Amino acid sequence: MLLSIDEFLWALRRDGFAVSTAQAIDVARACALVGFERRAALRDAIGAVVVDRAADIRRYHAAFDRFFAPEGAHVGDLWARLRERGFSASELSALRDLLAAAAERSGVSGDAIGFQALAGTAGELDRALQSAGIARALAPMTSSLQVGFFAQRVMDQLGVPAVASALRRIRSALEEALGEDRGRALAEALGAELERMRHRVREHVTLSLRRFEGEEPAAPGRMDVPFASLGEGEMEEVRRAVRALSERLRGAERVRRRRARRGRIDPHRTLRRSLQTGGVPFHPARRARRRDKPRLMVLCDVSDSVRVAARFMLEFVCAAQDLFDRTRSFVFVSELAETTELFSAMPTGSALEHIQRGEVVSRAHNSNYGRVLSAFEQRYGRDVDRRVTLVILGDGRTNYFADQAEVVRRLRDRARALLWLCPEGPGAWGTGDSAMLRYAAASTKVLVARTARELETAAREVVARRA
Template identity: 35%
Template sequence: MDARIVEFAEVLRQNGVRVSTSEVQDALRATTEVGLTQKDLFRAVLRTTLVKREMDVDTFNRAFNFFFSGAAATFEAIDKSLADQLAEEGYLDGDILKMVTFQMNLLLPEMSPLAQAVLEGDRARLAQIFRMASLQLDMSRLESPLQAGFFARRMLAGAGMERARSDMKSLEDELRARGIAPEGVEIVSRHVAAAMRKIEDAARQEVKRQAEARIRRRTDNVTDKPLHLLSQAEVDQMESAVRTLAEKLRSRLIRRQRSHRKGALNVRRTLRRNMTWGGVPMVPQFKSRRPERPELVVLCDVSDSVRNASRMMLLFMHTMQSLFVRVRSFVFVSDVGEVTQYFKDLDVDEAIDMATAGKTVSLSANSNYGRALADFTRDHLGSITRRTTLMVIGDGRNNYNANNVWALKDLRRKAKRVLWICPEERGNWGVGDSEMLTYEKHCNTAVVVTSVSDLARIADQLVPS
C-alpha cells in the first residue's frame, strides 16, 4: 500500500496539487496507524496529510475516487520503464543500450501522453489517461462483461492508442536510421509490442471492472435503478415521481404570493381600518399585488451522451408544460430548436419522440454547449424576464469547444433564477471536456440527477423555501 500512496501523491501532483516528500511520509505513517478497513477514515487521513489548500479539495476527491476504485490497479503489469526492462534482461550490450536510451529520451517530449507513460512505466499517469478516456464514453450502455471488447476499443481510441502506436513505430524507424543492428531493433520492437498488449489487456480489464460494478449497483428498488434499466411499470412509477416533483417545484416558485404583506402600505385603507384607535395605525393595511405568474424556460441536451437521462428530463418538461401557464421548451445538441408546440399539442410519448427524432435539431453533431448557449442568448434573450426561471438540463460536456460562459452570465442577469440539472456525478465535473464547474458558478443552483430516487430530493435543492 505504501507504493500505491506514493503513486497517488504523483497523481495529485499531475493534477496541480502541491504535495511534498515530507507530506507523503506523513501520509504513510498516518495510514499505518489507522489501517485500511474504514474507507472514509482512510480518505480523511490522506486528505489531512496531502492537501493544504481548500481549492485542492475537489481535485483530491476526484483523484481518490478513481485511483482507489481500482482504475490504477489494472495497470500493475506496467511496472518498469522500457529502458529498465532492457537493462535488466541484458539482451543489448552497453553501447547499444545507451544509444537506444538516448534516442528514446530525445523523442519522448514529442510523443503522445500515452506513449510517454508506456515508455516510462508510469502507472499513475496511465490510470489518469484511461479514466479521462472512459468519461468520454456513454458507459450507461455497458450492461454486461461481454461488451468489454467493444468498449475497450472505444476507450483505447479515446486514450490515443493509434497515435501511441505511430510514435512507437517512429522510435523503431529512428533506431534503424541510427545504425542499430536489426537484432537490437527487433528486441526493442518485441518489448514495445508486449507493453502495448499489456495496455490493451488493462483497458479490457478496466471496462470489465466497470461492467461488474454497474451490475452490482443494480437493485430491485426502482428509486435506485439507473434510468435505462426501468421496466414499463417502473417508467409509470417514474412518471408519477416526475409529476410530484413538478407540482412541488411549482408550489415553491409561487410561494411568495401567499405572503401576508403584499405590496406597499395603503395609507387610506390603514386610516379607515384604524378609526377605532383614533387613527393610530395599529393594524397596517397594504395594497394588494396582482399574482405573479411564474414563467419557465427549459433547455435540454438530447445528445447521445445523455440519451438515457434526457428521456426522463423530456418527460419532466412535458409535465411542467401542463402545470405552468407559460412554459417554453427547447432541445439542443449543437444547434437549438424549440419544441414547445410538440409538448402542448401531443401526448407525452409522441412529444418525446418528436423532440428526439432529429427533426428539430441534428442528432449527428457533437455536443457544443458553448454554441447552444450563445445561439439561445442571441435569439431568445429578449423573452427572458424577471419572472423567468431558466432550467438547463445536461452534463455540460462541451467536446473542448469554447464554453461561451458569457452567454450564461447574460441569461442569469435577466432571469429570476438559473437552475441546472446534471445527469453526471459531481466527482466527474471538470474532468476531461466537462465545463460543469465553470457553468455551476453562474447558476443559482446546480444539482445531480442520475436515478429516480434523486427526483424526490431535488425540489428542495432547486428552490429552497
C-alpha cells in the same frame, strides 16, 4: 458484548445498511431487553431496529450469521486480536512500546492516523475511512479501473506506507527482545493485521464506487439508480414517480394561491383599525401581495449521452406548466429547436417520441454547446429578463468545440436565475471534453441530476426559485 454489537453495526454499515447514531442507541437498548442467550431473538431484535425494507432481511440475516460465526470477524482492538493468537501480556507490552516509539518518531498527523487505525477496532478504521478528507479524495473516481489508484491514495492519506515502514524496522527489535521465533511470529501477525487494513481500504474504495454508480445492493429503490442503468420496466416506475412529484408540486401551488388570495396580515393597518375597539384587534387588516408570476425557459440536450435525463426533465416541465406564467422548452444537439408548440399540440408521450426519432433536431451529430448557446442568445436573448428562470440540462461535453461559457454568463446576468442540471458527478467535470467547470462558474448554480431522486431535488430547486 457492547463492543461486539458496535463492531457488528459497523460491519452492517460496510454491507450498505444505513445505521444512524439513534438506531445504534436503540440497538443497545433492544439487546439489553432480550439478552444474549438466545441467538435468534438477538438477531431479530437488532434487525427490527436497523432493517427498513423486507427485501433486506435475508441480506441482514447473512451478515449476522457471518459476523457471529466462530470463524467470523475478530472483535476488539489490535491487542485483543493478538491475545487471541496466543501472545502473552509481556510480549504485547514490548510491542506497545515499540509502536509508540515508531508513531512518535514519524511525527506526522496522517501517519498517526495510520497507527491508530492499526491498533484500534474495526469500527475506528471505518470512522477514519468515512471522514470528509477521504470522501474528498474519492470524489474524482468514476471507473472501476481507478480503484487501485484511489485505494493507494487513501492509504497514503491514512499513513499506511509509514506504518508498513515502521513494522519493517521493528521486526529486528522484536526478535531481539522476544527471541527469534516469538519475535518473528509477532512480526508476521502484525503483517497480517496490516494486510487486513489494506484489504479494508480497498473494500471501502470499491463500495464507494458502487454507490457512485448506483450498483450498491442497499440502494433504496429505482429513484437512486443512474439513468443510464435503468431498464424499461424501471424507467416506467421512475416516470410514474416524476408524474407524482409534478402532482405534489401542483397541489402545493394551489394551496399557495388560495392563501395568497386572502392576503397577508398588515400589522400597521390592523393596529390603526384596533383604535376603534379600544386597542383590541378584532378585525385584522390584510394586504394583498402583488407579484409578477415568474416564467420558465428550459434547454435540454437530447443527444444519446443524456437523452434519458432529458426525457424525464421534459416530462416534468410539461406536467408542471401551471407553476409558471409561461413555460418555453427547447431541445438541442448540434442545432436548437423550440418545442413549446409541439408539447401544446399533442400529448407529452407523442411529443417525446418525435424528439427521440430526430424529427425535431437531428441526432446524427455530436453536441455543439457553443453553437447552440450562441443561437439561443441571438434568437431569444431579448426574452430573458428578471422574471425568467433559465434551466439548461446537459453534461457540458463540447466534443472539443468552443464552449461559449461567456454566453451563459451573459444570460445569467439577465435572468432571475440560470440553473444548470448536469447528469454527471463533479468528479467527471473538466475531464476530456467536459467544459462543466467553466459552465459552473458562469451559472447561478449547478445541480447534479444523475438519478431520479437527484432530478427530483433539482426540480424542487427550480420551483423554489420562483419565490
